[in-house]
Amino acid sequence: MSLRIGVIGGGGWLAGALLRPALAKGIIDPAALILSSRKGAVSGFEAWPAIAVTSDNQTLADGSDVVILSVRPGDLDQLTLDLRGKLIISVMAGIPAADLATRYSSDRVIRSMPNACAEWQQGFTPWFATEAVTGSDRDIATRFFAASGKTIEIPREEDLDYFTALTGSGASMPALMADAMIGDAIARGIAPEIAEMAVRQLMLGAGTTIALGAAKPGAIVREFYDYGGTTAAGLKAMMDGGLPQAVVDGLKAATDRARAYAIRQSAPDA
Numbered sequence: 001m002s003l004r005i006g007v008i009g010g011g012g013w014l015a016g017a018l019l020r021p022a023l024a025k026g027i028i029d030p031a032a033l034i035l036s037s038r039k040g041a042v043s044g045f046e047a048w049p050a051i052a053v054t055s056d057n058q059t060l061a062d063g064s065d066v067v068i069l070s071v072r073p074g075d076l077d078q079l080t081l082d083l084r085g086k087l088i089i090s091v092m093a094g095i096p097a098a099d100l101a102t103r104y105s106s107d108r109v110i111r112s113m114p115n116a117c118a119e120w121q122q123g124f125t126p127w128f129a130t131e132a133v134t135g136s137d138r139d140i141a142t143r144f145f146a147a148s149g150k151t152i153e154i155p156r157e158e159d160l161d162y163f164t165a166l167t168g169s170g171a172s173m174p175a176l177m178a179d180a181m182i183g184d185a186i187a188r189g190i191a192p193e194i195a196e197m198a199v200r201q202l203m204l205g206a207g208t209t210i211a212l213g214a215a216k217p218g219a220i221v222r223e224f225y226d227y228g229g230t231t232a233a234g235l236k237a238m239m240d241g242g243l244p245q246a247v248v249d250g251l252k253a254a255t256d257r258a259r260a261y262a263i264r265q266s267a268p269d270a
């Protein structure tokens with residue numbers, strides 16, 4: 001993209017995960033990219049020395065056509081900026097597009113929810129656009145997010161809080177399952193390095209099957225269940241033990257936390 005892009009919080013975890021694939025694929029020109037952090041230094045971009053780095057967010061904004069907001073929600077109040085005339089792309093959990101439009105004086109806001117699997121070009125980024133966002137703004141968002149995985153525009157902004165839980169959480173929830181499996185294997189006397197090798201490879205095989213195979217996840221479960229063997233016994237014990245409900249409860253808790261960011265930001269004494 002020949003556009004000048006500024007990323008506030010550009011040295012952070014998610015920004016790096018999104019930017020490195022886009023830079024590696026030539027979707028972003030490093031000479032047209034500026035990153036900010038409070039200390040004015042970032043790491044992880046050594047392969048692209050042409051990238052500019054600053055601690056002055058207004059300087060970043062003045063030199064950019066597109067400003068990506070990638071600070072933690074709790075740090076947003078420190079950002080006093082004028083982004084008039086700029087396309088704002090937010091990757092932040094919970095912060096409504098209208099809030100960003102008012103704070104930063106630009107009605108062209110794309111609010112998105114990527115995840116850190118972007119680093120492996122396996123991200124998923126749903127995004128919502130405000131009314132003033134143009135077709136070419138949409139192309140910019142699509143090209144940027146597609147560099148690190150799949151992306152899709154969604155019609156209802158409120159669903160982004162749910163996607164924050166469902167996919168914004170990245171590898172963490174499958175990793176909880178993997179970690180429980182590794183812990184159990186070790187408790188049963190399997191050597192830790194073999195337990196780890198076994199479960200990591202299982203996750204790769206299972207993830208590939210679930211993502212790329214013809215059968216939907218529910219059909220995979222049913223196939224093993226109907227087989228009526230050892231796996232069916234294990235699946236039944238997990239279901240009886242409340243694993244599906246625990247997943248529902250976990251997604252609700254994470255969604256509620258995302259919603260709470262918006263409520264806190266809009267409270268008069270927040």
Ligand SMILES: NC(=O)C1=CN([C@@H]2O[C@H](COP(=O)(O)OP(=O)(O)OC[C@H]3O[C@@H](n4cnc5c(N)ncnc54)[C@H](OP(=O)(O)O)[C@@H]3O)[C@@H](O)[C@H]2O)C=CC1
Pocket residue numbers: 008009010011012013014015036037038039040057070071072073075078079091092093113114115116168169170
């Ligand atoms: N990590 C994830 O998996 C996901 C994160 N998100 C969202 O992405 C956003 C960023 O998260 P994440 O990358 O994890 O967080 P990080 O803490 O890794 O990165 C945030 C960055 O913001 C910088 N920063 C904070 N305040 C300022 C400021 N005033 N000016 C310039 N830079 C600033 C910090 O650098 P310094 O301290 O040096 O200033 C830091 O590097 C969050 O809003 C989060 O909700 C969304 C989906 C997934």
Ligand SMILES: O=C(O)[C@@H]1CCC=N1
Pocket residue numbers: 093164168169170
């Ligand atoms: O856990 C978090 O708050 C961030 C936002 C979404 C995913 N990770």
